[in-house]
Amino acid sequence: MMNPLVTRLRTLTSLTEDDLQLLARACGLTLGVAARTDIHPEGYRPDSLHILVEGWAARFKLLPDGRRQIPAVFVPGDVCDLDGLLLKRIHSGVCALTACTVAVLPLTQVRELMDRSPAIREAIWWLQCVENAVSAEWSIGLGRRSADERMAHLLCELLVRLSTVGLSSENRYPLPVTQADLGDALGLSTVHVNRTLQELRGRGLISLEGRWLTIHDYDAVKAIAGFDSDYLHIEGPRPMVERHAPARLGPDASVEG
Amino acid sequence: MMNPLVTRLRTLTSLTEDDLQLLARACGLTLGVAARTDIHPEGYRPDSLHILVEGWAARFKLLPDGRRQIPAVFVPGDVCDLDGLLLKRIHSGVCALTACTVAVLPLTQVRELMDRSPAIREAIWWLQCVENAVSAEWSIGLGRRSADERMAHLLCELLVRLSTVGLSSENRYPLPVTQADLGDALGLSTVHVNRTLQELRGRGLISLEGRWLTIHDYDAVKAIAGFDSDYLHIEGPRPMVERHAPARLGPDASVEG
DNA sequence: CGTGAGGTTGAAATGAGTCAACAGCTGTGG
DNA sequence: CCACAGCTGTTGACTCATTTCAACCTCACG
Numbered sequence: 001m002m003n004p005l006v007t008r009l010r011t012l013t014s015l016t017e018d019d020l021q022l023l024a025r026a027c028g029l030t031l032g033v034a035a036r037t038d039i040h041p042e043g044y045r046p047d048s049l050h051i052l053v054e055g056w057a058a059r060f061k062l063l064p065d066g067r068r069q070i071p072a073v074f075v076p077g078d079v080c081d082l083d084g085l086l087l088k089r090i091h092s093g094v095c096a097l098t099a100c101t102v103a104v105l106p107l108t109q110v111r112e113l114m115d116r117s118p119a120i121r122e123a124i125w126w127l128q129c130v131e132n133a134v135s136a137e138w139s140i141g142l143g144r145r146s147a148d149e150r151m152a153h154l155l156c157e158l159l160v161r162l163s164t165v166g167l168s169s170e171n172r173y174p175l176p177v178t179q180a181d182l183g184d185a186l187g188l189s190t191v192h193v194n195r196t197l198q199e200l201r202g203r204g205l206i207s208l209e210g211r212w213l214t215i216h217d218y219d220a221v222k223a224i225a226g227f228d229s230d231y232l233h234i235e236g237p238r239p240m241v242e243r244h245a246p247a248r249l250g251p252d253a254s255v256e257g
Numbered sequence: 258m259m260n261p262l263v264t265r266l267r268t269l270t271s272l273t274e275d276d277l278q279l280l281a282r283a284c285g286l287t288l289g290v291a292a293r294t295d296i297h298p299e300g301y302r303p304d305s306l307h308i309l310v311e312g313w314a315a316r317f318k319l320l321p322d323g324r325r326q327i328p329a330v331f332v333p334g335d336v337c338d339l340d341g342l343l344l345k346r347i348h349s350g351v352c353a354l355t356a357c358t359v360a361v362l363p364l365t366q367v368r369e370l371m372d373r374s375p376a377i378r379e380a381i382w383w384l385q386c387v388e389n390a391v392s393a394e395w396s397i398g399l400g401r402r403s404a405d406e407r408m409a410h411l412l413c414e415l416l417v418r419l420s421t422v423g424l425s426s427e428n429r430y431p432l433p434v435t436q437a438d439l440g441d442a443l444g445l446s447t448v449h450v451n452r453t454l455q456e457l458r459g460r461g462l463i464s465l466e467g468r469w470l471t472i473h474d475y476d477a478v479k480a481i482a483g484f485d486s487d488y489l490h491i492e493g494p495r496p497m498v499e500r501h502a503p504a505r506l507g508p509d510a511s512v513e514g
Numbered sequence: 515c516g517t518g519a520g521g522t523t524g525a526a527a528t529g530a531g532t533c534a535a536c537a538g539c540t541g542t543g544g
Numbered sequence: 545c546c547a548c549a550g551c552t553g554t555t556g557a558c559t560c561a562t563t564t565c566a567a568c569c570t571c572a573c574g
Contacts, residue, residue, distance in 0.1 A: 061397045063483060071396035083386045086379065088495045091488045092393050122343065125382060128389070129340045135392045136349050139328035140318045142399035143444025147530070178552065187400025189531050194554065226320060231348045404562075435520060446563055451522060 003027050003103070004077035004165040005051050011164065013123050013237060023120060026113055027051055027103035033096045039080055042093040046084030048106045052076050055100030056176055058185070059092045070185040071135065073097070073177075075158070077165040082128045085110065098176045126237040137231045142187045145226075147196045150186045153225035155206065159215060160229045175213040260284050260360070261334035261422040262308050268421065270380050270494060280377060283370055284308055284360035290353045296337055299350040303341030305363045309333050312357030313433055315442070316349045327442040329392065330354070330434075332415070334422040339385045342367065355433045383494040394488045399444045402483075404453045407443045409482035412463065416472060417486045432470040 006024050009015050015023075030053055033039055039050055039057055052074045059072040059080070071092065074080050080094045085107065114121035134157075141150045158175070162168035183193040200206045205217045205224075215221055263281050266272050272280075287310055290296055296307055296314055309331045316329040316337070328349065331337050337351045342364065371378035391414075398407045415432070419425035440450040457463045462474045462481075472478055 059393065061393065063397070063401060067397075067401040069397035069400040071393040071400075083389055086383045086386045086494050087390065087490060088492065089487070091390060126343045128385065129343045132340055132385070132389055132392065133344065133348060135389065135396070136316065136318065136328040138396065139392070139399060140320070140324075140326035142396060143326040143328075143441075144320060144324040180552080184400075190552090191532080191554085192530055195530095198554085230346070233344060235345065237343050237345065437520080447520090448522085448564080449562055452562095455522085 003051075003053060004167075005053075005079070005103075008077040008165055009123055012234065013119075013126065015119050015123055019117050019119050019123075022113060022117060026105055026109060027053070029105075030101050030103050033057075033100040033102055035096055035099045037096055039094040039096055039100070039102060040090070042091060044081075044084075044090045044093070045088065046081060046090055046107065048104050049082070049084055049110050050080040050094065051103040051105065052078050052080055053101040053103050056097040057094055057100055057102075058097050058181065059094050060184070061092045068184045069187065070181065071138065072131065073158075073185055075161055075165065076167060079124075079127060082124065082131060085124070097181055122237070129237075130233045133231050133233060147186070147188055147192055148199060149225055150188070151182075151193070151196045151200065152221045153227050154182070154186060155213065155215060156218075156222055156225050156227040156229075157232065158213075159218075160232055160234065164232075164234055171215040171218050173213055174211060175208065176211050260308075260310060261424075262310075262336070262360075265334045265422055266380055269491065270376075270383065272376055272380055276374050276377050276380075279370060279374060283362055283366060284310070286362075287358050287360050290314075290357040290359055292353055292356045294353055296351040296353055296357070296359060297347070299348060301338075301341075301347045301350070302345065303338060303347055303364065305361050306339070306341055306367050307337040307351065308360040308362065309335050309337055310358040310360050313354040314351055314357055314359075315354055315438065316351050317441070318349045325441045326444065327438065328395065329388065330415075330442055332418055332422065333424060336381075336384060339381070339388060342381070354438055379494070386494075387490045390488050390490060404443070404445055404449055405456060406482055407445070408439075408450070408453045408457065409478045410484050411439070411443060412470065412472060413475075413479055413482050413484040413486075414489065415470075416475075417489055417491065421491055428472040428475050430470055431468060432465065433468050 003024050005027065006020050009023070010020055033055070035055075040046075042060075042062065054076055057074040057078075057080055058070045059074070061069050061071065063069075074094070080102070081090055083090055110124075114124065137153075137157075141153055145153065159168055159171060159173060162173045167173060179193045179197070180190045182188075183190045186193065188196070197206075197208065200221070201208065203220075205215070205220050207214050207216065221227075260281050262284065263277050266280070267277055290312075292312075297303075299317075299319065311333055314331040314335075314337055315327045316331070318326050318328065320326075331351070337359070338347055340347055367381075371381065394410075394414075398410055402410065416425055416428060416430060419430045424430060436450045436454070437447045439445075440447045443450065445453070454463075454465065457478070458465065460477075462472070462477050464471050464473065478484075
């Protein structure tokens with residue numbers, strides 16, 4: 001059973017095996033978090049990074065009257081509070097949507113890792129760039145897409161993201177969140193989420209049984225959403241640091257493209 | 258006439274004068290961009306960073322049918338394409354809302370700067386964290402706030418951001434954008450932007466003459482918006498790199514907590 | 515003096531929210 | 545083993561914020 005962040009970085013970046021092992025070891029210390037509890041509250045002064053190993057979580061913001069918005073959802077392999085490295089305070093909370101396992105990395109340790117390996121530093125930075133790009137895509141959803149389009153788009157995004165960490169296959173994945181959670185992510189009311197899902201089910205495009213989602217007609221759903229996975233940057237970052245030449249292998253026996 | 262990015266970093270970070278000068282010199286080469294033209298298009302393969310020195314710009318995303326969303330606006334002192342450092346491709350465009358002057362820093366030069374000074378590297382990273390935080394705040398606006406609240410919030414945010422680069426005083430600043438632009442940032446139709454502004458004007462809270470905005474009753478506008486400037490992180494980043502000890506001060510004369 | 519961009523207005527249409535009730539399921543404690 | 549409580553999902557009727565459409569106005573600019 002591998003750490004999903006390592007899985008993801010192994011595929012997407014050109015971190016060396018050394019780097020990956022360094023990371024994997026750093027994630028050794030994990031913590032169980034009960035569903036519906038905060039991984040950290042709004043206004044948190046970060047002292048560690050939280051890497052989601054199992055379960056789903058979400059960044060959230062609350063308005064005084066109780067309205068809630070979820071500007072980002074996290075699935076295994078995501079870091080919940082990347083900003084914590086540089087910001088004195090994180091003004092959004094992170095809450096566990098399901099029971100979660102998180103790896104807790106004290107900031108001091110993260111800094112050490114980054115100092116030891118510039119490649120790791122940049123992988124972390126890259127993760128943040130990707131989060132940013134996703135966030136921009138969500139903006140256009142919230143600002144300009146209709147309810148159907150938004151929902152379809154989210155379902156497509158989750159399919160792709162879960163695939164990269166091996167948690168989805170055959171256009172099918174667990175969707176262990178409530179319709180209220182979906183509403184808070186999509187900027188819709190719970191009732192409207194319900195009706196939107198029914199609409200998609202009614203058209204035979206998806207089905208949702210026992211909190212497992214199946215996308216029967218991915219092309220159609222993609223078309224509704226106007227979904228194009230490019231913004232998820234599943235092709236990895238641009239090369240930036242010079243890597244130290246790895247232990248001499250056979251003539252150019254590169255293991256992975 | 259100073260580079261506004263330098264102004265901002267001087268106030269907010271503890272970059273040394275050397276670092277600031279390094280940066281300022283790097284921004285020497287500037288480029289004029291006409292209003293309503295792209296600083297870079299959607300799907301740009303970045304080769305340089307664009308720092309806004311004068312004028313307003315915006316990140317944008319287009320839907321095939323012409324709907325447009327502006328997930329971020331840039332004012333002098335902002336970097337328009339921070340992600341360009343790590344991403345192979347930037348999927349949102351940046352367009353000049355007014356005539357602009359931008360400093361163009363080739364990526365190679367930026368990397369050089371960051372290698373030479375880890376403090377600069379982290380200042381840049383920090384800027385990105387802040388952009389992220391702003392983006393999360395915009396999400397809650399788009400997803401959960403009413404038109405009035407959104408508008409009020411944006412006007413407050415701009416007041417604070419412009420103040421930090423010395424472009425606003427007395428609750429008054431130039432707002433050189435069209436109502437259509439505002440709509441695309443707020444996820445509203447142009448018509449509704451118009452009515453929302455009228456509402457605020459009618460209540461005597463703001464006025465808008467010749468593209469200058471005055472906020473007559475900042476407290477009231479803040480209250481409508483539920484605005485709290487914390488998310489803009491105008492208190493600067495957390496200390497992270499060890500700075501090279503500055504000229505020896507008194508025993509432990511730490512300047513800042 | 516014409517032209518076009520940006521702003522303003524009114525009326526009608528509509529997508530999504532709200533409210534309220536109910537159904538189904540799960541876990542819990544008696 | 546059952547009864548109950550509470551959360552999640554579902555449904556219908558109604559309301560309302562915001563959009564759309566279309567016209568018109570103003571002003572800067574060539």
